[in-house]
Amino acid sequence: MLFKAFEVAESSEKEYKSALVTKSEDDLPPGEVLIKVQYSSLNYKDALSAIGNKGVTRNYPHTPGIDAAGTVEKSADPHFNRGDKVIVTGYDLGMNTSGGFAEYIRVPASWPVHLPEGLSRKRSMMFGTAGLTAALSVYNLKKQGITPPNGKIIVTGASGGVGSLAVAILSHLGFHVTAVTGKEDAVDLLLDLGAKEVIPRAAIDDHSGKPFLKAQYAAAIDTVGGNILATVLKSLNYGGVATCCGLVSSPELHTTIYPFILKGIRLIGIDSVLCDHHLRKEIWEHLATDWRPAKMDKIVSVCTLDTIQEHLDSMLKGQLTGRYIVKISS
Ligand SMILES: NC(=O)c1ccc[n+]([C@@H]2O[C@H](COP(=O)([O-])OP(=O)(O)OC[C@H]3O[C@@H](n4cnc5c(N)ncnc54)[C@H](OP(=O)(O)O)[C@@H]3O)[C@@H](O)[C@H]2O)c1
Known part of the structure; x- marks a missing residue:
């Protein structure tokens, strides 16, 4: 299986350049759950990863994307079945583990959360990390x-x-x-x-x-x-x-x-990266129900894998307003 990914490469002069590349399932890290990503979102940490910030990402080439929402394609863990809709945010996703700016991710079974009732994958990424x-x-x-x-x-x-x-x-x-x-x-x-x-x-x-x-x-x-x-x-x-x-x-x-x-x-x-899994689920339930702001659509813009880089550049300059989600696949 081949898929598209946004990848950042490091040159011998320590310059960092991104490109859209084709990858195979074998390029993904080990993990129990293979997920087809439908949406990701842009976060400040992604912008840091894309400029070679070693506090975020040590090794390149690398695919950033600390957020992903998608559908389980394969699972070696009984908590997840093919077709389950899931959200992955934080942990090591997009830092030193290939991230959500790609059509597929593979992660440990302890990372995904089932999408709460009433929240679409797209809307979950409007929230994201x-x-x-x-x-x-x-x-x-x-x-x-x-x-x-x-x-x-x-x-x-x-x-x-x-x-x-x-x-x-x-x-x-x-x-x-x-x-x-x-x-x-x-x-x-x-x-x-x-x-x-x-x-x-x-x-x-x-x-x-x-x-x-x-x-x-x-x-x-x-x-x-x-x-x-x-x-x-x-x-x-x-x-x-x-x-x-x-x-x-x-x-x-x-x-x-x-x-x-x-x-x-x-x-x-506040740390959302390693936040307790039960608390994480509780917070997602709130975001799907009683804490879900009626007007959040106004702050959300959609971009694609082809336009991520320009928005990451703006984010580093403090020029982005609101949330950018990335449509990865249908
Ligand atoms: N602890 C965690 O778990 C966690 C999770 C997510 C994010 N974060 C961190 O939280 C921060 C915000 O993340 P974000 O995704 O919201 O980033 P963001 O979308 O880039 O927003 C940051 C905002 O900060 C303001 N700003 C920019 N440069 C500034 C400066 N030099 N001095 C003061 N304010 C400035 C701007 O808003 P205004 O123009 O409106 O002032 C900017 O829109 C980042 O440092 C990120 O790494 C931490």
Whole structure:
């Protein structure tokens, strides 16, 4: 069996170039479940993998794609049968295991989740890792007792994949959302997704050196890290909760201990990659039912294997808005 794949190759000068190539089943890594991929999606990590970031992908040639939704073609594990519709996100998919930017993947049986009732493969990729991460962030805020009457929730990197879905899910659940964006042209979209107000990134990038700023937010979903997360921590109400998942601004966090010891602020790390399998299923069930935002179609664009590279380039420049899904096969 031959199939199409988007592949990134490394030259002897350490330059990374992508191309559409033909592969065979024998090229796939070992694993119990062979899946025909119908949809994948674009995530920041894919963009890093495509430029040779060794923290993401060590060996090339390599097919990125940390998300895949498709149909089981063959399974050596009794939990999966031919024809089952499944989602695979995270674990090592697309990092050092050939990923979802190809018509087939082969993965260990511990990675796929059955597609929940009421969710199509296409819609599952509208969420993808970004949606799972946004929903895990919301789950953790709720687990810490944050409810709509507690006050405003601030979401950073709001026009990105994780951020826009966090805005949409929180708004759908009745929270008052303040969206932070660096893009003037994303304001209308964010309001349309349910944000009550949108503020420019510069407004939450404090360099005053003060340990606290005006307390305005009950909680935060931060997707960018760096000084923006540090500013968010200074702007939370007493007992506020912040989740952090991303580092597009910076992986560094320069802060003081004061928000934690004088205001009881809690900072929670989010990891959707190795997140517990039962929790993962629970979150997908929520995304298929009560947490499914009505307006998410507005933030989704579709691309194909031929146009992935240009969108990954835009993603690295912080220019993409919303979610891009990749139609891989029918
Ligand atoms: N921990 C996990 O399990 C997990 C899972 C998924 C993603 N992530 C991480 O979460 C982050 C967001 O992922 P994503 O898929 O949403 O990426 P994305 O679609 O590229 O969105 C990132 C957004 O961050 C903002 N941004 C870009 N450059 C920035 C800068 N220099 N300073 C401040 N903000 C900037 C932009 O939004 P605005 O213009 O609206 O500000 C951009 O749209 C990435 O670091 C990703 O690796 C982590």
